[in-house]
Amino acid sequence: xxxxxxxxxxxxxxxxxxxxxxxxxxxxxxxxxxxxxxxxxxxxxxxxxxxxxxxxxxxxxxxxxxxxxxxxxxxxxxxxxxxxxxxxxxxxxxxxxxxxxxxxxxxxxxxxxxxxx
Amino acid sequence: xxxxxxxxxxxxxxxxxxxxxxxxxxxxxxxxxxxxxxxxxxxxxxxxxxxxxxxxxxxxxxxxxxxxxxxxxxxxxxxxxxxxxxxxxxxxxxxxxxxxxxxxxxxxxxxxxxx
Numbered sequence: 001x002x003x004x005x006x007x008x009x010x011x012x013x014x015x016x017x018x019x020x021x022x023x024x025x026x027x028x029x030x031x032x033x034x035x036x037x038x039x040x041x042x043x044x045x046x047x048x049x050x051x052x053x054x055x056x057x058x059x060x061x062x063x064x065x066x067x068x069x070x071x072x073x074x075x076x077x078x079x080x081x082x083x084x085x086x087x088x089x090x091x092x093x094x095x096x097x098x099x100x101x102x103x104x105x106x107x108x109x110x111x112x113x114x115x116x117x
Numbered sequence: 118x119x120x121x122x123x124x125x126x127x128x129x130x131x132x133x134x135x136x137x138x139x140x141x142x143x144x145x146x147x148x149x150x151x152x153x154x155x156x157x158x159x160x161x162x163x164x165x166x167x168x169x170x171x172x173x174x175x176x177x178x179x180x181x182x183x184x185x186x187x188x189x190x191x192x193x194x195x196x197x198x199x200x201x202x203x204x205x206x207x208x209x210x211x212x213x214x215x216x217x218x219x220x221x222x223x224x225x226x227x228x229x230x231x232x
Contacts, residue, residue: 032217032218034218034219034220038160041206041225041227042224042225043208043222043223043224043225044162044208044220044222046219046220049217049218049219051217091160093160093162095162097217097218105164105167106218106220108161108162108163110159110160110161111160111161
């Protein structure tokens with residue numbers, strides 16, 4: 001149980017276009033989902049936290065208008081990179097939390113590699 | 118704000134030997150959780166072990182154990198009988214008990230296992 005999927009796993013797009021990444025909790029309802037960005041051999045950097053039905057909370061320094069997050073249901077959150085540029089190329093990881101139990105563990109998706117040409 | 122520090126960018130170990138990965142953290146809170154995650158080349162984050170700060174007993178999961186020193190704010194991971202499949206990047210992470218699940222990660226340690 002507690003499986004999180006991401007789609008697509010890899011995407012290549014042209015500069016100036018928008019890209020949508022989906023994050024789904026397959027066998028549980030996720031009260032909270034998190035979006036991370038990771039550069040090669042670096043740590044995960046939290047971009048934003050989303051709760052179903054409400055606006056996402058962005059970390060300092062993350063452009064809200066560039067990285068649009070929608071948490072439309074308890075099993076789906078989307079990250080849209082708008083007007084993508086080569087510097088947006090990175091590995092994006094989502095995680096989902098059930099909000100249950102003392103630890104409230106996060107379950108991670110397999111990640112999406114974005115390459116902007 | 119909480120910070121997590123992993124001072125070992127890279128570590129290596131011989132197969133079947135034991136290795137310890139270091140992690141220190143800084144917080145003013147008394148109630149929190151600590152985690153070690155493994156990220157193999159597939160990039161899938163895998164929870165290795167977790168520790169509740171209110172528990173004095175160190176957590177263990179098969180070949181993985183932690184040395185949790187709350188006063189020193191230290192949380193090291195010991196991997197016993199290392200296997201080739203243990204090769205990965207390991208992240209130490211902190212979560213406040215009062216937060217909604219937000220994790221603060223350390224910089225990571227790349228572990229190489231030599232046959």
